[in-house]
Amino acid sequence: MAEPMRIRATMSGDVADVKVLMNHPMETGQRKDAKTGQLVPAHYITTVTASINGAEVLNGGMSGGVSKNPYLGFKVKGAKAGDKVVVNWVDNTGDKNTAEATIG
């Protein structure tokens, strides 16, 4: 099961600076296991979405080329302190995770 994801959102001027750290192995499907020589099956996040107070602000797609435990930073203009940020991801196995934070 997916590990928790961390979100930090802070205001700088009228722009919310959102930083997200997801917990995920991000296996490309091209790496070989050092012991068995078998390919490690692909297991990576395919979509990430973010919303603030229910309105979508970011809609993203990823391949296995994003590093393990993906980090994502983005900036949203017009958000306010106290607004609720929700981030969701879905991976290629159908596993998903969601987390929320309040802009501070």
Place this chain on the structure above:
Amino acid sequence: MNALRRNVLKGAAGAGTVAVAVAAGLLKPNLAMAVAPRSAFEAKNVGDAMSAMGASSPADSKDITVKAPDIAENGAVVPVEVTSAIPGTTSIAIIAEKNVTPLVAQFDMLGGTEGYISTRIKMGSTALIRAVVMAGGKSYTAAKEVKVTIGGCGG
């Protein structure tokens, strides 16, 4: 899944909310569902990836900044920051040109999201990191070379 089917499915599930968002001026109707199809992420070369996401011949732009280290000691974790100063930026894609599947990530900016994305990517070898930005229905690009001393994609 092909692009059309994907849009049809999304349209069926999300038509209500999208209509509301469009009415409220939060989403631009023609760009609301622009995330690159999975075929773009699975493409094995830069040209195929770009055409799959509808940006086959982007124009070079000095308004895009690609921030990444000159030399990455560990190709498994290369920090990349893309800033687009192009007005009306709706999407940013990050491409590592020599990777087996070059398109690493692509993000649509909705609502008040600025033309900025920061993430960490894997690179198999020394290559250009290319940002492809969509703004006002046109595509723009800029690139930066990163030298990789230990690749992050193999075993």
